[in-house]
Amino acid sequence: MLNSDSTPDLARDLISRGGKVLDHIAVNAHEARALVQVSSEATPVEFVIDLQGLERFIESVHDNVRDVFPDVDSIEGGLRLASEHLWEEIGSAEAMVVAVGVDRQGQTWRRTEPAPPPSAPPAGDYRWAADREGFDSP
Amino acid sequence: MADSEAEGARANGLAAWPTVTWGACGIFDENLKIIRAFKGRSQAHIGGRSITYGGSNLTCGSDAWGYRHIVKRHLSQWESRAAIAQENWRDTADYGIHWALSDPDKITYRASNDTFCYSRKILLVDNRTNEVVGSYYPMVSVARVSHRIITAYPSGTQC
Numbered sequence A: 001m002l003n004s005d006s007t008p009d010l011a012r013d014l015i016s017r018g019g020k021v022l023d024h025i026a027v028n029a030h031e032a033r034a035l036v037q038v039s040s041e042a043t044p045v046e047f048v049i050d051l052q053g054l055e056r057f058i059e060s061v062h063d064n065v066r067d068v069f070p071d072v073d074s075i076e077g078g079l080r081l082a083s084e085h086l087w088e089e090i091g092s093a094e095a096m097v098v099a100v101g102v103d104r105q106g107q108t109w110r111r112t113e114p115a116p117p118p119s120a121p122p123a124g125d126y127r128w129a130a131d132r133e134g135f136d137s138p
Numbered sequence B: 001m002a003d004s005e006a007e008g009a010r011a012n013g014l015a016a017w018p019t020v021t022w023g024a025c026g027i028f029d030e031n032l033k034i035i036r037a038f039k040g041r042s043q044a045h046i047g048g049r050s051i052t053y054g055g056s057n058l059t060c061g062s063d064a065w066g067y068r069h070i071v072k073r074h075l076s077q078w079e080s081r082a083a084i085a086q087e088n089w090r091d092t093a094d095y096g097i098h099w100a101l102s103d104p105d106k107i108t109y110r111a112s113n114d115t116f117c118y119s120r121k122i123l124l125v126d127n128r129t130n131e132v133v134g135s136y137y138p139m140v141s142v143a144r145v146s147h148r149i150i151t152a153y154p155s156g157t158q159c
Helices: A004-016 A051-060 A074-091 B066-084 B089-102
Strands: A020-027 A031-037 A045-050 A097-102 A108-112 A126-129 B004-009 B018-021 B034-041 B044-046 B049-051 B054-059 B106-110 B115-119 B122-126 B132-143 B149-155
Touching: A004 A020, A004 A031, A004 A045, A004 A051, A004 A074, A045 A051, A051 A074, A051 A097, A074 A097, A074 A108, A074 B066, A074 B115, A074 B132, A074 B149, A126 B089, B018 B089, B034 B089, B044 B106, B054 B066, B054 B149, B066 B089, B066 B149, B089 B115, B089 B122, B089 B132, B089 B149
Parallel strands: A045 A097
Antiparallel strands: A020 A031, A031 A045, A097 A108, A126 B122, B004 B018, B034 B054, B044 B049, B106 B115, B115 B132, B122 B132, B132 B149
């Protein structure tokens, strides 16, 4: 089981895994937050980690996280999975992400700029192709 | 293992992608049940850490990783890509994951998580004109030590 006293440090650790922390990580009784430069190209993203939610997440993966990360303890493994989920929130967004976090229930979330209109092509006959050559780029 | 490799490959000039039916993950199936073994994952050596050439398994996993996680968090994203080409989402995901792992455009290493990220540009081709009308990047996260697939989702950018 987690020692709640250590949760702020775990939240700091989780935020630091997201990239270069700009300024500092602010922590209060409920959450940790910081502005993070996740890549050199992207604008900074605010990370907001609910401390209770982080505890819930780590405890929820306690029983199987070593199937993925067999060489570390379950807390370190939980942090790695939480970090991967935050990366997912950023990488799978259709619009620019301005904030990501872990909520009180231990679920990750993101907030984006307004999404651009869907760019799906008109109905037709299409295929996905991995070919590197032979096509004209749009 | 429930892999079953069917005859043929997608008719796009690439012969190295076998159409594979993913195994099922029932409620009572174990987390480590393999539903798809991806062979030929590219090796990488980044930041002093290596992942050897070999395979990566997609297992049932949990809400936090593996197939169950992909279904929970990324099903609608895969389904929207699949719908454009009138495919089953698993076939679209399988194709993207296969190419991202076996012939990636980009591999990055996240030292803090000890994971490798693989991505590859996949083109959307109009079958009537053979012109490219779109693209996306399947992004696959693999744990360095266990080689297990943590997640896979369609993205607008490379790793």
